[in-house]
Amino acid sequence: MDRALAARLAQICGAGNVITEPEELRTYECDGLTAHRCSPGLVVLPQAAEEIAAVVRECAASGTPFVARGSGTGLSGGALPRSDGVLIVTAKMRNIIAIDPASRRAIVEPGVTNLSVSKAAEPYGLFYAPDPSSQVICSVGGNVAENSGGAHCLKHGFTVHHVTGLQVVTPQGELTWLGDGTGSAPGYDLVGAFTGSEGTLGIVTKIVVKLTTIPEAVTTLLAAFKTMGAGGAAVSAIIGSGILPGAIEMMDALAIEAAEAAVNCQYPEGAGAVLIVELDGPEGDVRREEQAVRVICTGNGAFEIRAAKDAAERAAIWTGRKSAFAAVGRISPAYIVQDGVVPRTALPQVLDKISELSAATGIRVANVFHAGDGNLHPLVLFNDAVPGEQEAAEKVSGAILDLCIEHGGSITGEHGVGVDKSRYMPKMFNADDLDTMQLVRCAFDPIGLCNPGKVFPTPRLCGEVPGIRHSPHPLVASGQLEQF
Amino acid sequence: MPPDLAAACADVRLATPADTVGAEPARFVACPTSTEEAAALMRAAAGLNLSVVPRGTGSRLDWGQRPRSCDLIIDTRKLDQVVEHAAGDLVVTVQPGVRLSELQDKLATEGQRLALDPPGGTIGGILATGVAGPLRFRFGAPRDLLIGITVVLADGTVAKAGGKVVKNVAGYDLGKLFAGSYGTLGLITQATFRLHPLPAASAIVTVDRPDPVSAAAAVRAMADSPLAPSAVDIDWPETSAPIAVAALLEGDETSVAERSSRISDILKPRTAEIAVGPFPSGRPRIGWPGLAAGGTLVKVAFWPGHLGSVLSAIRTAAEEHGLDPALGGSAAGVLHVAVGQATPPDTVGRFAGTLRDRLTGIMRSGGRLTERIPPSVASAVVLYAPSEVRSEVDMWGPVPSLDLMRAVKDQFDPDHRMAPGRFAGGI
Numbered sequence: 001m002d003r004a005l006a007a008r009l010a011q012i013c014g015a016g017n018v019i020t021e022p023e024e025l026r027t028y029e030c031d032g033l034t035a036h037r038c039s040p041g042l043v044v045l046p047q048a049a050e051e052i053a054a055v056v057r058e059c060a061a062s063g064t065p066f067v068a069r070g071s072g073t074g075l076s077g078g079a080l081p082r083s084d085g086v087l088i089v090t091a092k093m094r095n096i097i098a099i100d101p102a103s104r105r106a107i108v109e110p111g112v113t114n115l116s117v118s119k120a121a122e123p124y125g126l127f128y129a130p131d132p133s134s135q136v137i138c139s140v141g142g143n144v145a146e147n148s149g150g151a152h153c154l155k156h157g158f159t160v161h162h163v164t165g166l167q168v169v170t171p172q173g174e175l176t177w178l179g180d181g182t183g184s185a186p187g188y189d190l191v192g193a194f195t196g197s198e199g200t201l202g203i204v205t206k207i208v209v210k211l212t213t214i215p216e217a218v219t220t221l222l223a224a225f226k227t228m229g230a231g232g233a234a235v236s237a238i239i240g241s242g243i244l245p246g247a248i249e250m251m252d253a254l255a256i257e258a259a260e261a262a263v264n265c266q267y268p269e270g271a272g273a274v275l276i277v278e279l280d281g282p283e284g285d286v287r288r289e290e291q292a293v294r295v296i297c298t299g300n301g302a303f304e305i306r307a308a309k310d311a312a313e314r315a316a317i318w319t320g321r322k323s324a325f326a327a328v329g330r331i332s333p334a335y336i337v338q339d340g341v342v343p344r345t346a347l348p349q350v351l352d353k354i355s356e357l358s359a360a361t362g363i364r365v366a367n368v369f370h371a372g373d374g375n376l377h378p379l380v381l382f383n384d385a386v387p388g389e390q391e392a393a394e395k396v397s398g399a400i401l402d403l404c405i406e407h408g409g410s411i412t413g414e415h416g417v418g419v420d421k422s423r424y425m426p427k428m429f430n431a432d433d434l435d436t437m438q439l440v441r442c443a444f445d446p447i448g449l450c451n452p453g454k455v456f457p458t459p460r461l462c463g464e465v466p467g468i469r470h471s472p473h474p475l476v477a478s479g480q481l482e483q484f
Numbered sequence: 485m486p487p488d489l490a491a492a493c494a495d496v497r498l499a500t501p502a503d504t505v506g507a508e509p510a511r512f513v514a515c516p517t518s519t520e521e522a523a524a525l526m527r528a529a530a531g532l533n534l535s536v537v538p539r540g541t542g543s544r545l546d547w548g549q550r551p552r553s554c555d556l557i558i559d560t561r562k563l564d565q566v567v568e569h570a571a572g573d574l575v576v577t578v579q580p581g582v583r584l585s586e587l588q589d590k591l592a593t594e595g596q597r598l599a600l601d602p603p604g605g606t607i608g609g610i611l612a613t614g615v616a617g618p619l620r621f622r623f624g625a626p627r628d629l630l631i632g633i634t635v636v637l638a639d640g641t642v643a644k645a646g647g648k649v650v651k652n653v654a655g656y657d658l659g660k661l662f663a664g665s666y667g668t669l670g671l672i673t674q675a676t677f678r679l680h681p682l683p684a685a686s687a688i689v690t691v692d693r694p695d696p697v698s699a700a701a702a703v704r705a706m707a708d709s710p711l712a713p714s715a716v717d718i719d720w721p722e723t724s725a726p727i728a729v730a731a732l733l734e735g736d737e738t739s740v741a742e743r744s745s746r747i748s749d750i751l752k753p754r755t756a757e758i759a760v761g762p763f764p765s766g767r768p769r770i771g772w773p774g775l776a777a778g779g780t781l782v783k784v785a786f787w788p789g790h791l792g793s794v795l796s797a798i799r800t801a802a803e804e805h806g807l808d809p810a811l812g813g814s815a816a817g818v819l820h821v822a823v824g825q826a827t828p829p830d831t832v833g834r835f836a837g838t839l840r841d842r843l844t845g846i847m848r849s850g851g852r853l854t855e856r857i858p859p860s861v862a863s864a865v866v867l868y869a870p871s872e873v874r875s876e877v878d879m880w881g882p883v884p885s886l887d888l889m890r891a892v893k894d895q896f897d898p899d900h901r902m903a904p905g906r907f908a909g910g911i
Contacts, residue, residue, distance in 0.1 A: 102704065102789025147653050161628055165858050176885050177858040182817050184785035186865045187883040187908040188892055192627055192660025196653050216710035236572065242681035282711050284742045285735065341649045345572035373651040410652035417654055428654055436643035437656040443891035
């Protein structure tokens, strides 16, 4: 990395907040998706929005690509650094600037962890609804970049439904506000367009979020079924009855086995599928809905139903589900966490096809998913010590995404595209769709220095006529831009 | 009639004097019946360098500024198909010319609804203006329920984003940009929405309060309650009238009875009347004061905790200019202000200016939040005004990050042919 640039960034952020030592840089070589690694050229840890703006201006002036990173928990390599670039880490910007209970709003810095917003709001009877499973550690800035969901987004919505204003640093290094915190600002909905753009349109430096009244009652039910088909039928029946649970989660036998091995969650013995149904809302409603869900589950063959009476019992039920990703490490040396979506009614067919795929290839797949919204998280298990098995697992993992697309779904429900899935984007969107999306990129970041190489398979060069690519773009020829 | 237009679309005609947008007369009107035909039409319009404004039933066509020009109106009323209602998935895909009321009737046969309740119009128009009714409180604006979109850009490019599953983060969410864009980025030819179960029963709990402070307290008690109201609205028809505060509770019959009784219990003094039935029965103006009156309609958006001060500020600003507008709106932080048709145009213009100054003042004097909140924290947008008022009033007022909006417009519509000048900042 350019030493002069490092010196200028040290002037902006303080020498102690610029990392140049190779061993230290390696700490940042990947996010939660460890399959992709790259040591950043330089890491800065700014402490204020103005510092980020100044860092970005230096990057823009020197043609240096830059990538923002929050807590580094992303699962699609969205915060994968560049060896020739600057990694801007927001971990030192952790102030909850204000809570306005009367307006049900909080203003936070991007490094604030998701759960700490809810903790700060709790004394006012409020909470921050989006709850990705990494909420203890993941940052709100990262949540904005990824439009994070969570188990409860079925009822309460995603990050984009709870963000009403963003202070951002544009890729030119200008500090500006998108939206005004009301959620009804005049003009284009730039807050909506920015949220979920995976760090490619700028870096968020302050976030205005909506807070939600804490539900009066919460009940968590665990229902055990002999087969996945029975569990799936119960899910359809619950939704069909007009009940909108806070969450409906499902695990198959292999995922249960892994969870038992890892955390001894003591789910009912002999279960081929477990369903976790969480109901929240006014007390009477939750009581009646619990009754209805019990009847539906029993009618669909549930052989055991447990209800959590308090927070401790609720946590016990959730332990198995929340540990599932890591738990498969107990039953397999290596695994791929997949994230795909299908329409809820296509779940039974798609699950059948996944087991066919697994049987045909000998690659085991554990299924854990947000059943209410059809968001699958198949865990594709393999032994990386066996030659060829990783490739076979990757093939199965890719075939699962093909199944999602065939059934009218999506290649990602919440983990994002990042570097991991950009090659699948053309299967879901045609060239015109992708070129049109990139018009937004061109409006915000015409030079393409802000988190380049993410989301889109081929970066569109702004100003280029779509579809016609004969000779290298001038920016490529001059070395200012890479195209691949 | 240019032959290229006639070749692109089977139903093109010369405009009549009735075919205007914000009083700007159109030259041609075309009714495409498919996305492909709409794309051919847009390519032809591009070749002829025609400005284009999409139109549904026209109920909000005069919202926004008068366009600088309007050569071609694309009438979406023949794009009127419900493409797919996947009832088991609670998802519907529709063309833009479908009327909201027709769609709701069709969805109701499966016990479902699109949780949007603005007064009338087509799906395309509702999306393009981003308009929402009382249900905004619980379900948000059109952008919050939209999960997929197909658009035709000014050059005829057909593009889609999102999909037909609720949970989906693949690619940029173009639907968010098009929702509320007033037709300035392109033509919407298909939209997919998340649906909700149609509640079996509903009730409205209404209380009258004498002044903004006590009305705001009642609103907050209802809005913050854990009783999950679908809407909390206020209605203040004139200064001398009491302020009506209403909560809408929806669910099965037992639930509605229980919750409406409980929500009236938390109001002090407990003077609530409970009416069982659809919202807003008996209170037709709730949320939408004087919409049909033909006067000036202003949308005021603010941080909801400032409701009391905002109500007072609107009244004070109005009194200074000798006005007594009707107010209505939602606890979500949106009020509509209706100024009568007979009001002199320059008075309306001055009122809007005073109102914007006062709003900024309130939010700044809010105490703890000063200097930490965004520079702009409330807005007053004139949605509609009689043509003689338009020249006297800045309809959009100050808009945050206008430069970025212009950059977006330049990318999507480089020749500025889509509804030119209708939007914020002259976009």
